[in-house]
Amino acid sequence: MRRTLVVLFTVVLLLLQIAVYIPVASSGNGLTIVVTFPFLYEDIDELVCKGDAVVNLVKPGMDPHEYLLTPSDIDLIKRADLIISTGHAPFETRIRELAESGQIHGKLIELPSISGVTILRHPQTNVTNYHGIQFYSRNYELLIEDVEHALEMLRPECASVYRASAEKLLQDLAALNSSVRRFSGWLAVVDLPPLQYVAVWLGLDVKQVLAREEDVPITPQDYTNAESIISSAKHVVVIATIGSAAEDKLRDMARRHGALFIALPNPLTYNGSLEYLRTVAQIVSNVSLATVTQQAGGSSVSTPMLVGVVLFVIAVSIIMMYLWFKRR
Template sequence: MCTNQVKSKSDSARNKTLLAVSAILALTVVAIFAVYLLAPKQPPQSKTGIVVAVTFYSLKPDLDQLVCSGDSVFSVTPSGVDPHEYQLTPSDVAKLRDADIIVSTAHTPFETQIRDLVSRGEIKAVLIEIPSIPGVSIKLNPATGQPNYHWPIYDPENYKIYMVYVEKKLETLRPECAETYRSNLKNLIEKVSTIENATRKLNFCAVATSPPAQYAVEWAGIRVKYLLVKEEDLPATPEDLARTESSLSSGECKLIVVVGSTSTQVAQKALELAARHSVPYIAIPDPIAPDSTLNKIFKVSQELTKLPPSG
């Protein structure tokens, strides 16, 4: 009987201890919850500026002149890298997921990948594909008869349409910077219009080394009829070259346009043709060179001043 009494007292003490511990734990939980409820709420962190991604590095300098303080522009492809050979990396995709706007020329394989990622919702940014901007004029490649997607913003009118379109997107996403965007746009439009108006209009049939020449010079009255490189990695055939030679020797075409460096194999071929047929040539910037397109248009205008007024 004594043993039972001792056991009963022991169980009672144990129960009281458990009840005390449970009460303490309950009070601790209540206290923590109260602290959480009473603590001042921190506002959610938010970025102040717009992040703009461009697929070609040479798209960046013009947009740097358009954006507002706090905005940022980065390029998927590094400066000096040929975007036509670039492959999208997981790191690139991660960066693109942080972008608000993506500007693309829409004609290289990695740009097609970006379009697919956006269409599947894996990238949430607004995608601007330059050839699809309303009002941008796309020329037909004179050698293939297919649309020429190689730098349509080399044409001053296309350039203006492009910049106006991007400005509207920026303004929609960050209306508090609207005045700055409009002021920067006005400055860029005035600069390109000044170049355009100061450039004498010509009347030449021309042979060019590559497709971007169409947009670079046709706004000034020069008609690019023959190409030494018809598309990326697609050189002219012997038959194409024979027709080109005939046009130069007959006087049909009286100018050669070299796009980019004059030291490349195709440029050397162009200079050889110029010397053989006694026709002038001009050398214009490669669209993927790191300078702004605005400055490239200015340099084209300077080259055009070297030519006589008509063909």
């Protein structure tokens, strides 16, 4: 009997040791999710289930357009279950190449390739603008829906969590859409490509984006063209990125021509796209139209000028009446 117990105990110990080396089924594992740009991190992190991990390749404040993948980045990407990319920066092109060559086995979602996404063109070059696509709210909605569906497929046991989280995000977006201030019928001049999508979300018709690309300097002719639009439009909003090379010049143009000026934070300093849109909505709500000089035919008409015109008309009227009575 004792010998039998010893044998059974030994077998149990062996089974326990073997069990340590048996891989855990994927249904019990959390997912590894990689996002390429900093402003995607919080939005995706809001979706995940317990045990999932979201990793941001490029940290806030860094320029993703100059980022190069490190060996540890490539190792992480190869192990990831899901990679979410804006699909336009050089390092994101490298990720696509790795996926196409079969070196990445996880699912790759590229924002421009999502069905139904609206992609704008640069007003001056007519080249596709891939910068900040998700800042147009419908595109953000499609991104969240696509990622949520992918998460469900990868980890079905967490489907209800993913659906509830996505629904909450989209409800927050809908509330923001219903309350944000719109500028229907107004024109816009913006300094950087991502702000084209922000301006369109605000209802603006973007006539110029000064920077033709993120790494292309703004030329004197670009400023001349911008001033021509600002000086001739009746209702125009000038939007500049805080700290950008164009901020001071655009602010001065807006002041001289009586245009509405709005300074917005750089989206790359944010960890989430929805949070950035909330910030934009708050800034826009605090802008006073009373500070905008009324324009007609491109000429600014100030209050002192109007007073002068009125006084001149009154003076002429008095003189005419005096001459008329004198003749009688």
